Amino acid sequence: MRDVTVIIGSESDKPALAPMEEKLKELDLSYEVFVYSAHRNLPELLEFLKTNETKVYITCAGLAAALPGVVASQVKQPVIGVPMVVGSLAGIDALLAILQMPKGVPIATMGIGKQGLINAAIMAKKIIDV
Secondary structure: OEEEEEEEOOHHHHHHHHHHHHHHHHOOOOEEEEEOOOOOOHHHHHHHHHHOOEEEEEEEEOOOOHHHHHHHHHOOOOEEEEEOOOOOOOOHHHHHHHHOOOOOOOOEEOOOOHHHHHHHHHHHHHHHHO
């Protein structure tokens, strides 16, 4: 079982993950990055979540940012959400979407962009070390 499963909504998000990946390696956490969109391939995402074995999820999303909420609604493991810097609001819309989940769908929400990505890795380590 890996420590962290990272899910992003688009291949184009991969380059932005570099600071988080560096921190995950520094913290000696095993991880793998997967691309699943809550909008474009929801059935495949749901099927993946049924069989994936991980301790913590880190989900990175922009704009409407449905991905973290979908993941949190389907799994028992902790979910960390990171809003990506995209769109005309530069991630503020994603931040609010991830932050304002209904009761019963908690997400540990990080800040927008690079510092949020790094903090997500640190939060995952703290969760795992409890």
